[in-house]
Amino acid sequence: MTDRSVAPAILITMPHSHYSEKARWALDWLALPYREEPHAPLMHRLATTRNSGGSVPVLVHGSKRFVDSTDIVVHADAVSGGDLLYPRDATLRREVETLEEQFDDELGPHTRRWAYAQLLPETHLLRKAMSRGVPWFEARSLPVVMPLVRNLIRTSLRITPESAHRSIERVRCIFQGIDERLGDGRRFLVGERFTTADLTFAALAAPVLFPAGYRAAYPALAEVPASMRDEALRLRDTDAGRFALRLYSQERGGSSTW
Ligand SMILES: N[C@@H](CCC(=O)N[C@@H](CS)C(=O)NCC(=O)O)C(=O)O
Known part of the structure; x- marks a missing residue:
């Protein structure tokens, strides 16, 4: 079995x-x-x-x-049989793993810190996202524990206006690196097909891009503060941003049950 x-x-x-x-x-x-x-x-x-x-x-x-x-x-x-999201070819696989690790270690924490810095004051939006699909008693408790949750997020992720600014600068820089990589006209980050390098980039960039098809609970672009929306629109209008949006529209099929 x-x-x-x-x-x-x-x-x-x-x-x-x-x-x-x-x-x-x-x-x-x-x-x-x-x-x-x-x-x-x-x-x-x-x-x-x-x-x-x-x-x-x-x-x-x-x-x-x-x-x-x-x-x-x-x-x-x-x-699932292998050679799907990770290429079997050892050189390609190493390249995929290196990119995945970079996105995990850098892109994910920086998009998250910047997004929380924008959304922590928006208690209603945050509470709505955080309670989607959770057990009813957790959803009912959330308003009570919300001040504690916000404090924990702020302190554990060391969110200040300065650190949020540094994070979005870092995100812009990572996007520039992806723009350059895509500059030769390639359709995927490594090799000729979709891999976990592409998936990880698009999933961890989503908090700054608001892609259609993002399955995490997240406010709509129209609901968020104007400064957040403006930055998202700027990032969407880059090769890296367009690339992530394309992956969401072409590779993000399927559905979860909860
Ligand atoms: N390296 C971990 C990072 C996961 C992570 O940071 N998860 C966040 C949510 S996006 C989390 O669970 N934070 C709360 C906690 O650590 O208890 C992974 O790739 O799974």
Whole structure:
């Protein structure tokens, strides 16, 4: 019996998390059956620590637990036969893994910090996103724990006006690097087809791009403060931005159940 044939996997997420979207996109793209279990912030820790994890996403698949988005994608690719989101060719695979790691370590934290800096004052928008699909008692508790959640986010991600500014500068710089990479007319970041390098870029850039088809819970572009909207429109109007939007429209099929 292969891992694909055991009971459907469970993907533990927070509704608004972009690393969760990375894992969700990979499972959808590979058509690996799963059920999503979204939790509100803070309360997610009950579900993740029970499964030897901490942050989201966590994938529970049969007797196995994967507590990092990259480990989830690697596992899903392998049980789906391999050579799908990671090329079998060793040189291409190394290039894909290097880019994925850079996006995980840099792009993801910087888009998140800048987006939270814009959205933390927008309690209503944030609460709406954070409660989508979560158990009813978590949704009911969210207004009570919201001040604590906002403080924790601000302190743990070290959000200040200066750090948010540095983060968006870093995002612009990463986008410029992608613009240059795409400058030779290539359609994907590595090789001739879609890989986890493309997926990870598009998923972790989503908080600054508001792509149609983004499956994380997120406010609409029209609802957010004008300064956030203006920056998103500027980033959309780059080769890297257009590339991520194209990946959302062409490669983001499938759906999760929660
Ligand atoms: N390296 C991890 C990062 C995941 C991560 O930072 N998740 C955030 C949400 S986007 C989170 O769970 N934060 C709350 C926590 O750490 O408890 C991965 O790729 O899965």
